[in-house]
Amino acid sequence: MNNEKLERIRTGKGFIAALDQSGGSTPKALQQYGISEDHYSTEEDMYKLVHEMRTRIIKSPAFDSRSILGAILFENTMDRTIDGQFTADYLWEKKGIATFLKVDQGLAEQEDGVQLLKPIPGLDDLLKRAVERHVFGTKMRSVIKEANPAGIKKVVEQQFAIGKQIAAAGLVPIIEPEVDINSKDKVASENLLKDEILAQLSALDQDVNIILKLAIPTEDNFYQDLLGHPHVIRVVALSGGYPQTEANERLARNHGLIASFSRALAEGLSADQTDETFNAALSQSIQDIYEASIT
Template sequence: MNTAQLNRMHSGKGFIAALDQSGGSTPKALSQYGVEESTYTNDEEMYTLVHEMRTRIIKSPSFDSEYILGAILFENTMDRKIDGQWTADYLWEKKNIVPFLKVDKGLADLVNGVQLMKPISNLDELLTRAVERNVFGTKMRSVIKEANAEGIRQVVEQQFEVGLQIFAKGLVPIIEPEVDIYSSDKQKSEEILKEEIKKQLSLLGKDVKVMLKLSIPTVNDFYTDLISDPHVVRVVALSGGYAQKEANDKLAQNHGLIASFSRALSEGLFANQSDDEFNTKLGKTIKEIYQASIT
């Protein structure tokens, strides 16, 4: 584990940029960027185009470590290069931004009001490659749609079980049990979720470190006790489908919680923009997310 990166993630000012759309979400991300499916004919062409989009974001002068602490990458992005360097190396060595890797393989079907992670069949090999690529940590997502105590318990137990496997490889896991922002009992789900997370944190060895990525809570400052837990490097928030301004407004009401936005970060960025237009829009977005993250 890189101590400088750990210290930066624990106490630095800023937020995490989520650049990890993958699989089925890649066409949507490209479409929102102005690149339609008719532009490419296979997955390789699609991933080349999305890497070009991410490269443009990362290389932008607006994508600056003054505001951004870390960036989450998709596996295909980790295995590609920017200006002759592996993406993770470019992020840290050129930008002083901590690299993370999305490791989950998508969601299982809805059972007990939740969607667990699908089995990650090649996890050990993927983690080994992540270490070789100088990645600091990982991210994995589950979804909670109903306040079902049994389902939420299963989500959290699965997340921490895989998280311990990741930590054993020398990486810091971002545990992400997302509560659907459109859930009719979102607040109740958050209450159950927090208790299950606290239970799992209490079982960790004293040197184990994790991060948490959670939906912005219904009750402001609801996760303050998780933010201060000695096992937790940082608690970050996903935008969860909120538009950029609403996500920022809600985040700013939660002290110590920082952003890890994806859709809200790339909103308003288009392939046909000039570099000046692109960098200006990205810079404005980054500064607004940063301001919401330092409350």
């Protein structure tokens, strides 16, 4: 493991940019960017366009290590290049930004009020490739819809079981059991979730490091006791569907929590903007998210 990257993620001021929309969410990401589905006819064309969008974001002067600690990539992005370098190498060598790889294959059908991860065939091979590509960590997302104790226990157990496999491969897992912001019993879900996370943390081997990615809690500073845990490098927050302004306001009230926004980061960016307008809009977004992350 790269100790420089570890120290940067653990202690740096800034946030983690999520550039990892994939599969079913790629058309939505392109739509938000002003590229409708009639602009491409094949999956390869779609991924080429989304890589161009991500390349534009990554190469922007606004996208740098003064505000951004890490970037989460989709497998297809990891395997592509920017100016002749693999994306992870470009981000670290040119920008000083560590990378994470989204490794999950999406969500299973809802059961017991939650959506577990679908099986991840070939995970060991993917992790090996990520290490070869100089990626620092991984990310995988499950969703909690209801305060169902059995369901939440299953979500956290599954996340930590796979997390241990990832740590054994030399990568740092981002464990992401997202509580749906529209859940009717979000507070009860958050209470159950925190208890399950603490139970799993206490059973980890001494040398295992993880990052937690959680929905911004209803009760401000609810995750404070996770922030200082010896196994937890960082606790990051997802925007969860909140507009960027609201996500930033909620995040700023949670001291020590930093952003890992996807949709909220790309809000206001469009394919038809001039580079000057695009860079100004991205710069403003990054500055606002950064300020909310350093409270």
